[in-house]
Amino acid sequence: MFIFKQSAIAALTTAVLMTVSFSASADQLADIKQKGTLICGTLGTAEPFSFPNPSTREIQGYDVDFCKAIAKSLNVKLELKMISVAARIPELQQSRVDIVIANLGWTPERAEQIAYSDGYYASLQKVAARRSSGYKSLNDLTGKRVSATKGSTSELGVRKSLPTASTTTFxxxxxxxxxxxxxxxxxxxxxxxxLVKFKQQTEDSSPIDILEPALMNEYWGVGMRKEEPGLIKHVNGVLENMEKTGEAKQVFDKWLGPNTAYKLQRGFKIEPIKG
Structure with missing residues (x-):
């Protein structure tokens, strides 16, 4: 009887290990297609990247259009999940979202935790101050208090470029x-x-100045789990095609280009992020 129990336990253990092994090696790309839905984590509070439409309250923006393009390429429905800046990587690692398109700037530390797609946006990180304060350059804030979004690359940039400043996060x-x-x-x-948007909104009431030089140049990528090479390859293929066909530039011009409040020119192309 004892031998039988040992054999049964061994068989059960083997079955469990096989199940765990199968789950660990499951293809997320195939899973997304099977369930018919892509869950894309985005911020929902960062105009013009992901923010509520004033009339419909539907979340829209630059990042959202990339979420839509990837879902369309898979022929599945898109489900947007609103997440905070600090929760972007944990939500991805815990499989609560399939991908993250949420102002996710590349850093060496983040790249150790998750996989990044090619860079679909390049952003300068800068610091602003109230005009009444009299600060004229970034160095004027040495030893001062600077606010940033918790877990953002802006926070990291302040700590690196202004090491004596006191960083307060929100x-x-x-x-x-x-x-x-x-x-x-x-x-x-x-x-x-x-900062350009905030500056426009407050120019008549409480004006601010954007200080030079910039903290850093930040490249944004689609965040994915490292153990999903199929999905990573597919997403990069979608981005590459959007660049080749001009769709990526159309998305940029729609939200950030010369006919928008930002009046920016696209000075980058979608390409691998070089660490």
Whole structure:
């Protein structure tokens, strides 16, 4: 009887290990196609990348259009999941989302945890200050207080470029900006694009200045789990095709180009991110 029990336990253990091994090697690309839905994690609070349409409240923007393009390429429905900046990598690692397209700047530390697609956007990270404060350059904030979004590359950029500054973090850019406007901090770090928007909104009431030089140039990629080579290859193929056909430039011009409030020219192409 004892021998039988040992054999049964051994067989059960083998079955469990085989199940775990099968699950670990499962193809996420095939799983997405089978379930018929792509879950794309995005911020939902970062205009013009992912933000509510004022009329419909539907989430729209530059990042959302890339989510849509990838879902369309797989012939599946798109499900947008709103996540915070700090939760982007944990949500991905815990399989609560399939991909992350959420202002996810490349850093060596993040690249050790997750896989990045080719860069689909390049963003300058800068710091702003209230005009009334009299700060003229980035170095004027040495030893001062600077706000940033928690877990963002802007936060990392402040710590690297202004090591003596005191960094105060918030859950989203509007909260970090408000802290500067209320005098709780002297500077506010975020992408140049968002600073242009904040500057336009406050020019008549409480003007700000965008300080030079920039903290860093940040390349954004689609975040994926490292153990999914099929999905990584597919996503990069979609991005490459969007670049070749001009669709990527059309998305840029739609949200950021000369006929928008930002009036930016696209000075980059989709290509592998060089660490």
């Amino acid at each position: 859950q989203d850019p509007p909260a970090a900006f408000l802290a500067m406007q209320q005098g709780k901090v002297e500077g506010f770090a975020v992408s140049e694009l968002m």
